[in-house]
Amino acid sequence: MFFPYLFVVISALFAFSLSAVCGGGAGLLLLPMLGSLLPGAQVPAALSIGTMSSSFSRILAFWSRIRWDIVVWFVPAALPAVWLGARLLSYLNPLYLELLMGLFLMANLPQIFRPAAGANTTPSMPKWVLAFIGAAAGFVSGLTGAVGLLFNRFYLRYGLKKEEIVATRAANEIVLHAIKLILYASFGLLTSRALTVGGLVAVAAMASSWAMTWLLPRLSERFFRQIGYTAMVVSGLSLFIDASGQVISKNSVALDFSPLANGTTTQLQWRNTLFSLEFEYDEGFEFEHTIVFNDLPSDKQAQVRALSRGAEKYVLEEVFSLHQRSYEVYVYRGNKLEKFDI
Template sequence: MVSSLLLVFAAAVAAFAVSAMSGGGAGLVLLPVLRMVLPAAMVPAALSIGSTISSASRITLFFKHIRWRVVRWFVPAALPFVWLGAWLLTYIDPVYLEAVLGLFLLANLPMLFRRQSEPSDERPGPVWALCIVGAAAGFISGLTGAVGLIFNRFYLRYGLSKDEIVATRAANEIILHLIKLVLYGLFGLLTGDVLTVGAIVGAAALSATWLTRRVLPYLSEAMFKRIGYAAMVLSGAIMSTNAGGAIATRHGIGLQATGTKNGFHGYLDWADSRVTLEFAYDEGFEIETVIDWDDLPDDRKAVAAGLIEAADRIMVEEVRSIGRRSYELYVYRGGVLSKHEL
């Protein structure tokens, strides 16, 4: 347990350090790490403790850079949706939302390779956009415990400088984190283990804030944006991989493949079903699925009737390929298997 907590501390220092230099994202990176030491439903609560401490430290250091116009419209719109997200957390597993958010973050990959220009005097966006972003951020934050880089693109396009992004994000999020902690407590999610892990994450966040305060002045605005997009893509890859693995395990999804002289042969398992995948260089792809005898067309049943007399067991597969569909019959008789094309 001690080694796991040390891993959490080290990962949190690295995550919050990158978060400060990229405008956010520590929470999303830490989600899979915290799931190693806490049940999935308790991870958002522990993460909120650490994020609250992190936001407070950033507000202290960057207070003069806060863009209060953004805060004034963002926070009121987010508050009711924080409650909705925290309430839903007691009924649904956030792993499915993490999978969707991971794919959303991966969609920023093209931005990583686009030339990043220095900031221009962009006009502030409309008030209704601030309200919509605040509501969405509140809901996702309540459900996952983190918003991080999901809305970082909004801050980057709103014309904020690097110092303003760090300060304004902290001001927007600290109120949300405090409200979430109250809600998590009411819903019984603040256990002793959660408080311990949350305190470790908070200590790591303070260390990272002290470290990045000395690094941030040396970053150009263009480099700041590039680091931000890189962190988005990295977070998306981690979230998608971990959430995908959890979903696959939960639903019995598995893929096996072996090479052959003329292609490959594999199986795709889903719950109690299995789909066979075959590829041959001379025939292309084929997908084979086990079907019931009743699903076999009548003309094929007539052909198969004479082949299954006195059989111990039979199995029928539907074989699909591009522009073609056929059937295969497997007959077990006296310990001997025979295969017939229908």
């Protein structure tokens, strides 16, 4: 049992050290690793212990660089959204949100190769946008426990310098982390194992914050921004691969491509449902998916009863083409398979 905890410390130290350079993202980097040690619902709780410790130490280190004009709009809108995200954690699987987060972060790839234009001295967004971003950050943070890199692009485009980004984000997030911990505890998610793992993450987070006071002033603004966007893309790719792998394994997802006599077909199996996309040169595209008997119109149900009389099994599919909707019935009778269009 010693080695998994040592791995937590080493991974967290690496993640928060990288966060010191790229302006955030330790939480997103740690999500897959913590998910291998804790039940999914407890991961945000353990992560919030570490990120709260990191935010606290960064506030102490860069107090004079906090942009309070952003904090006063961001935090009040984020607080109720944190409660909503944490409450939904008991009912929703955060894997699907992590998939979307991964795609969103990977969309920053073009920003890496754009020539640096320098930081804007005048914010291009109205103040009310800060409240909207705060609410979105609070909701995602409550549901996943990690939000830093997801909203890093906002800080980079709002005209903040690198020290201001680190300090202002820490001030925005520390209250959120504190409230999340209270909510997680009330929902029974702050277990002794989550506290242990979170405490190890916190130690590594505070150590990296101390190193940042030496490292950050030695980085150029251009390099800080480029490495920030790079970290967003890399974290998004890692998050997407990990979440998609878990979704595939838990939902029995299978994808198959097959040639037809006059076209091709692609089939996707999701749990017990089969989706098909067929392309035939003479008929164009058709989308098909399996349905149950009660999904059929009443007049079609009578036809299916007649066609399937005496059969061992039948499968129903709803078919959508560019011009119409129809149904197909596959009847298994004896050793023969019959197909009917209705």
